[in-house]
Amino acid sequence: MKNKVDVLLLEDDLDQAKAIEESLLKSGFGVAGIATNLKQAYGLYYSVKPDVVLVDIYIQNRPDGIVFAETINSNEETRKPLLFLTNIMDQQTFNEAMKTNPYSYLLKPFHELELKYAIQLAIEKFANDLGSLSLGAYSATYANKFFFVKTGNNLKRVSLLEIEYFAVTGRYIDIFTKKKKFTIQWSIKKLLTVLPKNRFLRIHRNYIVNVNLIDEVNTLDNEVRFGEQFLPISRRFKAALSNNFIIFK
Amino acid sequence: MKIWFVVLSLLGATALSSQNISLREDTQRLIVDECSVCRADKRLGSQIVGPSHNGDMQQLYFHNFHVHIVTGNTAKALELAHLITFENNAPYQLIEYLRGYLFLQKDLLQVAEIHFENSLHGELHEVIKANSRLNLALISQEKGDFEKALHQLEKAEEIYSRVGHDYNLKAVYKNVALCYLHSERYLESREYYLKAIKLEKVMEDTLGLAASYMDLANLYYVQYKDKLAIPLFQKGLDYAERSQNLNIQQTANLNMSVVEENRGEYKTALAYRKKYELLVDSIWNRDKIWELAEHQKKFILAQKQKEIILLEKEKKIKEVQRSYFLWLLVLVTLFLVHLFIVYRRRLHQSKIVMRQKQELDRLNNMKDRMFSIVAHDLRSPLHSLQKIHLRLDTAISNKDWQEAKRLSSLSKRAIRQVYLLLDNVLHWAMSQLQQLLFNRQMTNLNAVVSAVCANYEGVFEINNQKLYKEIPEDIFLNIDHGTFKIVLRNLIDNAVKFNNERGTVSVSAKLVGNECVLNVQDDGVGVSPLWISKFSNSAQSTDGKLGLSLVKLFVEKNNGKISVESKLNRGTTFRLRLPIIKLI
Numbered sequence: 001m002k003n004k005v006d007v008l009l010l011e012d013d014l015d016q017a018k019a020i021e022e023s024l025l026k027s028g029f030g031v032a033g034i035a036t037n038l039k040q041a042y043g044l045y046y047s048v049k050p051d052v053v054l055v056d057i058y059i060q061n062r063p064d065g066i067v068f069a070e071t072i073n074s075n076e077e078t079r080k081p082l083l084f085l086t087n088i089m090d091q092q093t094f095n096e097a098m099k100t101n102p103y104s105y106l107l108k109p110f111h112e113l114e115l116k117y118a119i120q121l122a123i124e125k126f127a128n129d130l131g132s133l134s135l136g137a138y139s140a141t142y143a144n145k146f147f148f149v150k151t152g153n154n155l156k157r158v159s160l161l162e163i164e165y166f167a168v169t170g171r172y173i174d175i176f177t178k179k180k181k182f183t184i185q186w187s188i189k190k191l192l193t194v195l196p197k198n199r200f201l202r203i204h205r206n207y208i209v210n211v212n213l214i215d216e217v218n219t220l221d222n223e224v225r226f227g228e229q230f231l232p233i234s235r236r237f238k239a240a241l242s243n244n245f246i247i248f249k
Numbered sequence: 250m251k252i253w254f255v256v257l258s259l260l261g262a263t264a265l266s267s268q269n270i271s272l273r274e275d276t277q278r279l280i281v282d283e284c285s286v287c288r289a290d291k292r293l294g295s296q297i298v299g300p301s302h303n304g305d306m307q308q309l310y311f312h313n314f315h316v317h318i319v320t321g322n323t324a325k326a327l328e329l330a331h332l333i334t335f336e337n338n339a340p341y342q343l344i345e346y347l348r349g350y351l352f353l354q355k356d357l358l359q360v361a362e363i364h365f366e367n368s369l370h371g372e373l374h375e376v377i378k379a380n381s382r383l384n385l386a387l388i389s390q391e392k393g394d395f396e397k398a399l400h401q402l403e404k405a406e407e408i409y410s411r412v413g414h415d416y417n418l419k420a421v422y423k424n425v426a427l428c429y430l431h432s433e434r435y436l437e438s439r440e441y442y443l444k445a446i447k448l449e450k451v452m453e454d455t456l457g458l459a460a461s462y463m464d465l466a467n468l469y470y471v472q473y474k475d476k477l478a479i480p481l482f483q484k485g486l487d488y489a490e491r492s493q494n495l496n497i498q499q500t501a502n503l504n505m506s507v508v509e510e511n512r513g514e515y516k517t518a519l520a521y522r523k524k525y526e527l528l529v530d531s532i533w534n535r536d537k538i539w540e541l542a543e544h545q546k547k548f549i550l551a552q553k554q555k556e557i558i559l560l561e562k563e564k565k566i567k568e569v570q571r572s573y574f575l576w577l578l579v580l581v582t583l584f585l586v587h588l589f590i591v592y593r594r595r596l597h598q599s600k601i602v603m604r605q606k607q608e609l610d611r612l613n614n615m616k617d618r619m620f621s622i623v624a625h626d627l628r629s630p631l632h633s634l635q636k637i638h639l640r641l642d643t644a645i646s647n648k649d650w651q652e653a654k655r656l657s658s659l660s661k662r663a664i665r666q667v668y669l670l671l672d673n674v675l676h677w678a679m680s681q682l683q684q685l686l687f688n689r690q691m692t693n694l695n696a697v698v699s700a701v702c703a704n705y706e707g708v709f710e711i712n713n714q715k716l717y718k719e720i721p722e723d724i725f726l727n728i729d730h731g732t733f734k735i736v737l738r739n740l741i742d743n744a745v746k747f748n749n750e751r752g753t754v755s756v757s758a759k760l761v762g763n764e765c766v767l768n769v770q771d772d773g774v775g776v777s778p779l780w781i782s783k784f785s786n787s788a789q790s791t792d793g794k795l796g797l798s799l800v801k802l803f804v805e806k807n808n809g810k811i812s813v814e815s816k817l818n819r820g821t822t823f824r825l826r827l828p829i830i831k832l833i
Contacts, residue, residue: 105688114700116696117696
């Protein structure tokens, strides 16, 4: 699973689309797809499930960008943050566009840094956790089964499905997937409020595990195994673990 | 009772005075004895009793009837005289007597005579009977029937002398005498006058004596016995003067005057006559002095009334004057208000005209500015760009790559300048026409500053300058991207332009409370305080520099404040203060 934040682009001018894609990739984003008309945009939106949508207003001289925004806003379940990127400066179109409550309204020509921060802000706003990604190198936010983690200058996306366990190390929390490790500056208290309780379980004061991905539970040594990695089970949390599993002795 | 009767004779003329007739006290008492109402309650003796009183209506009528007669209210008494019947009442003789008395007072002699005669039938107190007879005698005398009068008087005399009613008896004697006189039976008349005088002397009735002596004198006089008459007249005069009664004095004096005149003693007669006239005057005076006083009173009252009316009129006039002044004041005030309103409207209109003129001036200035920008600012960099490209062509032909690289950088700089200029003009024109798209949204300051600085890559190297940027990543502002970028571009451009060779342009920000302080600093020659004050106070876009006036305009539009600090040869700092968005 790729850990890039995926952006869906709706832009009828291919040259400009290329330029935008280039900027996005430079900023560490993934491009989920480029739609050049409305129909294509709908198809991609529901198939690739992007994290952010970047939309031009006028598609083949029709304000299809606004139509698209209205359509995807109507379903709260599948809604994603949407940004307008346009060269339209007239007041009327602007007012129409603002009715769809976009996460940002950017004017061309744009600079890749502006685009990067606008997308980052859109994700923060979407997670209802404003400023969480701006605090420092290991900042992160959580929205809708995804962690968005800042690694260096780029933003990475981590799905709950791929997370094996969380390990607390001082002020930081390490997120372990099968292949990678991400460090975030979060408190365990905040983490526990965010995680779905049926999927993640605390087994130790320093470990929270994804019960679906556990390879082995050793009740004799009080250990849990993920691949090569063994994690201790403290006595305090053992009962909770036994309740979740039918353990054969 | 007795009719208080004084017969004044003036040379044989007899006058019947009915005005002074009144019921004497002893007679009143006799009436009260017969009245059942008075008997029941002694206190009611002289009071009118209302219909609420218990008892027979007729007895009530009788009571009120005699009370009215005694008090002299003849009109009410007459009303009752018709209502009273004889049944179940006081003795009808008494009622008839009172009726007779009442009609006699009204001078209805015939009717009075009938009633008096009725009162003589049957039982009645003899004094009242005597009274009836005396009154009948008086009526007969009036009619000239002296025989009948004498007959009645004889019976009355018998009763009065027996009971001892001297006063009435005296009246009887006098009337008998008068009757004999008129019948020319002088001897009998003289006898009765002497009887009356004798009685009056006992009673010390001076007035009566005066009258009696004069009557007696008159008796002699008509018999031409002047020698006997004159002393008696004199005596009558003496008594009259003693009595204080002016009327009798007057009569006595007149009598004396006539007597003296007839005797031929004109001087004496004149003296008496004068005295008589004097008395007439004094009587007149006595009567008139009251009238005069009344008149005077009325006159004074009228005078006062006139004064009051006059004062009232004056008051009215004053009121009219006052209301007139009030109206005048109101009118003047209204007029002034009207003037004021007209003046205000004029002022307002002239203000509108002024404003329109200013607007026109502004638009005209804007047009001039546009032309000057196009003519100069835009033309010259494009011209130099053209030159650079010609030289670039030559350099490429000569394969002088170093020169080509340098010229390319210069060209880039020129293009950037033209681009900024065009952007400035566009934004300025849009803002002047109120058509600028202004969309404040949450913006990361570092992103915007970085985006702007990215455009200056390569510029600093050409000028041997350095760009130093220090912006915290977590500053978020509520600003409009487009206008804020214009602000930054102009400030950095300005810094680059006025910086020293090998100088540094620094863009730094920090948080102070709820504000972000953004400094754009150079270490160039600096500006004069005069320039700073001019920059701070000048209205937007009037300054020569379009770029900096746009900076000021757009910073303020983004709710920011701008200030300038400068040290000569040390550099200039443009300081922006902007409200931040607080993150939780």
